[in-house]
Amino acid sequence: MLKDLIAARMAVGGEILFGTKVTAVDGLDGRQPVIRFAGADGMQAGLDCDFIVGADGAYGVGRAAIPDGLRRDYQRVYPFGWFGILCNALPSSEELIYARHDLGFALISNRTPEVQRMYFQCDPNDKVENWSDRIWAELQARVAGEDGFRLIEGEIFQRNIAPMRSYVCEPMQHGRLFLAGDAAHTVPPTGAKGLNLAASDVFLLDRYSTTAQRRVWRAQHFSWWMTSMLHRSETDSAFDERRQMAELELVTGTVAAATSLAENYVGLPFG
Numbered sequence: 001m002l003k004d005l006i007a008a009r010m011a012v013g014g015e016i017l018f019g020t021k022v023t024a025v026d027g028l029d030g031r032q033p034v035i036r037f038a039g040a041d042g043m044q045a046g047l048d049c050d051f052i053v054g055a056d057g058a059y060g061v062g063r064a065a066i067p068d069g070l071r072r073d074y075q076r077v078y079p080f081g082w083f084g085i086l087c088n089a090l091p092s093s094e095e096l097i098y099a100r101h102d103l104g105f106a107l108i109s110n111r112t113p114e115v116q117r118m119y120f121q122c123d124p125n126d127k128v129e130n131w132s133d134r135i136w137a138e139l140q141a142r143v144a145g146e147d148g149f150r151l152i153e154g155e156i157f158q159r160n161i162a163p164m165r166s167y168v169c170e171p172m173q174h175g176r177l178f179l180a181g182d183a184a185h186t187v188p189p190t191g192a193k194g195l196n197l198a199a200s201d202v203f204l205l206d207r208y209s210t211t212a213q214r215r216v217w218r219a220q221h222f223s224w225w226m227t228s229m230l231h232r233s234e235t236d237s238a239f240d241e242r243r244q245m246a247e248l249e250l251v252t253g254t255v256a257a258a259t260s261l262a263e264n265y266v267g268l269p270f271g
């Protein structure tokens with residue numbers, strides 16, 4: 001997607017300043033806001049703008065430019081993270097696998113026909129080194145079933161731990177600044193919504209505060225719901241476990257619940 005965006009910008013003769021770091025955005029209430037940045041050579045410069053799109057992720061300067069008194073942060077931090085790997089292996093399944101196991105959640109996905117992306121739920125404060133020789137055993141255990149299914153293993157060439165959180169910044173627009181993507185919201189990746197939501201934000205820039213915000217909260221709910229249905233937590237009670245199983249039975253056993261999940265997963269209509 002990034003390559004496509006760069007190619008589209010180049011195709012219309014646009015300029016892209018690679019290697020620059022934005023240090024501040026000013027004048028958002030006026031007619032000509034300014035992006036202040038340090039160039040690749042370290043030189044400070046300013047760019048006068050008609051509008052600014054803050055698409056600089058969860059830790060950029062865009063969000064922080066909305067004054068504290070006007071910005072409201074909604075946040076939920078989950079007590080688990082995802083241990084993710086990339087490996088050289090053939091696909092283990094034609095479809096994505098989402099697994100809820102007593103050991104915790106697991107997700108098996110295909111990056112390419114030769115490269116697979118897999119995750120398992122872990123302590124967000126854990127260290128990658130702690131799992132070096134146990135990764136495959138953990139993944140195999142979490143997807144094992146009565147049918148004898150086994151993952152096709154391969155050389156692991158990337159591993160990392162990502163924390164899980166839900167976050168929304170309101171408003172997503174302040175003056176001539178429009179926040180888009182993770183700058184405005186973060187979802188736990190269980191619903192595979194983050195990047196899709198970023199793209200749909202931009203589609204909706206002309207009626208931002210109302211429509212985009214409503215869509216963001218729909219995606220927040222879906223991502224939270226998928227996460228709470230599929231993950232285990234040390235604080236879960238026996239009631240929580242039974243409730244999760246009942247929910248999974250509903251989703252896998254009724255057309256209405258399965259359709260609702262599919263509609264939300266594939267994407268909500270624009271507008």
Ligand SMILES: Cc1cc2nc3c(=O)[nH]c(=O)nc-3n(C[C@H](O)[C@H](O)[C@H](O)COP(=O)(O)OP(=O)(O)OC[C@H]3O[C@@H](n4cnc5c(N)ncnc54)[C@H](O)[C@@H]3O)c2cc1C
Binds near residue numbers: 021055057082182192
């Ligand atoms: C484990 C995991 C799995 C995921 N799986 C999926 C999935 O299956 N489907 C899906 O849709 N989403 C998924 N996501 C979410 C997705 O990765 C993010 O939602 C998406 O990358 C957000 O895009 P963005 O452009 O808004 O922000 P980012 O990708 O964070 O990009 C922001 C950019 O801004 C730059 N930047 C920041 N500050 C500055 C500055 N001061 N000056 C200049 N540049 C700056 C950064 O370098 C970065 O390049 C997943 C996330 C995780 C953690």
